Amino acid sequence: MEILASVHIPKMFESIILESRYSADYTTIYHDSCGMVFGGKWERKYNGWNGYFTAAKHYVCPKCGRYSDTYVDAIYRYDDEEAIVPTSLVMDVVSFKNYLDLRVRYTGIELYYDGTAKKIKNVKQVLRFDFKRKRCLLIDSIEGKKVLTHHDIDDGAPLPILTVFGDSIAMMRCNKKAINHLYKVFRLEFVKRCSELYGFDVKDTYISHSSVGRQGYGGTMLCNLICKLIAPDMPNIVTLAKSANRWISYLASIDCVPDDVFNLTKTGVSFIDALCAVYLAPNNRKLRRVMISDPMIVTTSSFIRKFKDVNAVNTLLDDFVKRPDRAFMLKDYRYINEVLDILFSKFQEMQIAKFLIKEDITSIRDIIVMVHELKPENVKKLQEMRFKLKNFHDVVMEIHDKQEFGHIQLPVVQTLNADVKGMHFITPTTAFDLKHIGRKLNNCVGSYTKRVLDNESAIVVVTDDSMNPVACLELRNTSIGANPKFNKLVQARMFGNTPTWKNENVNSAVLTWAKQLKIKPTTIDVEAQVS
Incomplete structure (x- = not known):
């Protein structure tokens, strides 16, 4: 055993405050400078987002008389009575023959909703990288042991204590510099041991630290190392998560990588080969080249392996890289x-x-x-x-x-059928005919089926000598009785709903036909005067 680096932070917070979420019925405060614990009920205010809250973080300690300034002092607020909040801690990087530990030992305090507290000593959390068994364990002196996988790192911090660092004195410049140095020592030792294990340089291990987020300060980098232990050649988890967002779901992350992939990498298979094997990817050089920077494009394999022509596959891949939304639809x-x-x-x-x-x-x-x-x-x-x-x-x-519509027969009004000026006026016989006319003329007449079946309207299509539709007419039923009378022209439209008066020949034929059948035009779609 060898301690490679160590950091001691004698004081984590100026104050620790326990207050019930939303209701803020009671508040318990621990003032670290003098060790005073007290509680009470403060005047509450209501916020639409967070429910009730108090100004309890602004207080004067009844023991030492010090004013707590939330903008200056490190204050930790939480709402879980069972949580142990560290008041001081020591972080160590400890090297053993077969494993590497990131160890945190701390003294903490447990606050209760009755204004009391309990100090707890000798609490320990260890993140252990076992190079012999190629696994990572979280060892907690209270919770026990747990083997961490890529599923666990998505649920929270690999080392839970790291989540409290964001609001603590640990983030002051001197402490933060020391912690960053400790992380660097840990990461470099991990790379060294991992490279010796696998026989090649393990890269892409560093991810910058953030004091916010559910994985805690330095937690994302540690999560990356957990995966690197079993898949040393994989891209870092940030790159992998972005790739999963593109090809699986906007909410996807590394958790979506199948277990079988990591089961293969444990046996010495490269990460890219493992992905290809699990997703049954075709043996395509372009696909593998793209996977280096965007590995989850392999999920398109279910679609592209249907093509045997390499050029066709490459053409699809080129387009998928530019437009993953199209690939997303096709592959799924x-x-x-x-x-x-x-x-x-x-x-x-x-x-x-x-x-x-x-x-x-x-x-x-x-x-x-x-x-x-x-x-x-x-x-x-x-x-x-x-x-x-x-x-x-x-x-x-x-x-x-x-x-769908060919079997739906429409009432045929034979009296409306006629040949006028070289054009044919015909009433459609099925709902399919209406759909067909609507597509040919690029209008919505195909949706008039119910109106025609209910005898509210009659549709007449105007065709040329080659039986190509040039216009369609809507006639309104003016009869209240059982026998409909379609003698009122309410629409006369050509392609794209263009009114018939814009075409002199069609306009003339429509007006002549209407005059012959004693149909009254009541629309501006036709021009009243025929030349």
Whole structure:
């Protein structure tokens, strides 16, 4: 055993205050300078965020008469009666044959909600790095022993005592400098021992210390070393957490790395190889190169391994690095395989990769949902069809709409059908026809199905000689009885809801048709005078 570094902090706080959260019914204060413990009820104030609170941190000690200034003195406030708050401590770095300890021994005090306290001596917390068994233990003289894993370090501080350092005298310049030196000695000794164990230089071990945060002062660096002990070549946990945020969830962290990855690294497998093995990643050089700085991109393996063409995989990876949101959707969408099976049977992989990159993400999502909802006979029909890849969305939509709306028959008003001035006026027969017209003319007529079924309106589509839609008309029912009369023209729109008066030929045909059928135009969409 050898003590490599040591720091003694004889006084941690000027005052320690126990006050119940939200209610602030009673406050107990320990004044360290004179050892006075007292309590009472202060006048309370209410805050919408924190509930009730008092000004108890501003007080004059009844024993020594000293005024406590919250802006000058180190004051620790908490609300857990069972917590032991350190009043003085000693930190040591202790080296043994097979392990390395970061040891904290302290004297503490336990305050109670009746104005009393109990001093507790010889409390010890040890963070032990066992190089022989490749594991880290937290040894607490009160709580006992616990083996720490990457799951535990996400829940709190690796050494719980570190969480109180932020408000303490330990953060004064002289003490902080000594603690930083102790951390440096500990880290360098860890690197030395770890490098001897694995036979190569262990890097990326330093993470700057912060006095705030749930892991305590220096806690993030210690968490990093815990992982480095079992995966010495992994990037630091900050880099890993940022990568997890990009590829798994905005709230993800190192905790999301599967246990099997670290089980493999314990046997000597590199971190990158372990990730690739667990996620069944394809043997792709670009993927491994990106993983060096962004390791959790490996989670896209479930998607990219479907492609056998290396160039197609590289094309997808290049795009994923720029737009992880697109990769996030593609790799996790549960029905993506159904779409890929159809595309792989018709197109080359490079074509498919470029299509997935260029197509709007909402369009891809629509395709996935619609293909999943297709009946087996319609899936077979889609597989047998010939079409251009750029038209895939429209082809799927047409088959899907015909499946969903083709059986819905609309009331046909034969009296509205006519041929006028080389144009054909036709009433759609199914809800699918309405959907089809709406897509062709880029308007919302496809949503008029219920209105037509309820005989509130009638829709008439105007086509040219090639039967291509050029406009659609809405006629309103003016009859109160059972027999509808559609003799009131309320809308006349062309592509993109452009009014028909902007096209002289269409406008003329609509007015002539309306005059023949004694239909009254009541819309500004048509021009009343026909030349």
